[in-house]
Amino acid sequence: AQSVTQLGSHVSVSEGALVLLRCNYSSSVPPYLFWYVQYPNQGLQLLLKYTTGATLVKGINGFEAEFKKSETSFHLTKPSAHMSDAAEYFCAVSSSPNYGQNFVFGPGTRLSVLP
């Protein structure tokens, strides 16, 4: 069975500061890993994904994440936070190339950006 842990249900950073949102997973097979962002009253939008190949993955809006197999982690970072980054962030893991059928989402981390 797969599972996802996101450390910190709420993270606050100052505008311009580093954003670090943590994600750890468990999977018995090589995982496909994803970060999604959810703005209020909207659906989930894909930020980035890891499937195979390069372990440092760059996504939209300046976000990136690094797959570390030895640490079973896929932490999300952004060098400089912007007010528009305030949202809920979900990490997800899947074992299947069909992805959605086997998606397991973490509980989410709410990011607040302070002026």
Next chain:
Amino acid sequence: GAGVSQSPRYKVAKRGQDVALRCDPISGHVSLFWYQQALGQGPEFLTYFQNEAQLDKSGLPSDRFFAERPEGSVSTLKIQRTQQEDSAVYLCASSLDLAGGSGANVLTFGAGSRLTVL
């Protein structure tokens, strides 16, 4: 359409009422998924269609939940005799489901239908 469209966006039901939630996936997307997102939680898988075939319904919480996609495009999630614990946002997602699962099978989510059962 350009995105996944869900309706209604908001639904308030009295306990015991039946509700129907609609999902219009992106045109041509083969796969369609329903998720339930309780307040403060991540989405949880309910059911999966490939065209009109419901291939996985293991996530449906009870036999009060029923989903269909009769023509392989629009899907409806029906909840009979709603209970307070059914209150959640119901998300629909679709994907192109290219052969080989190359990594292009990115899910596109709708904005969700927020159900409140009083």
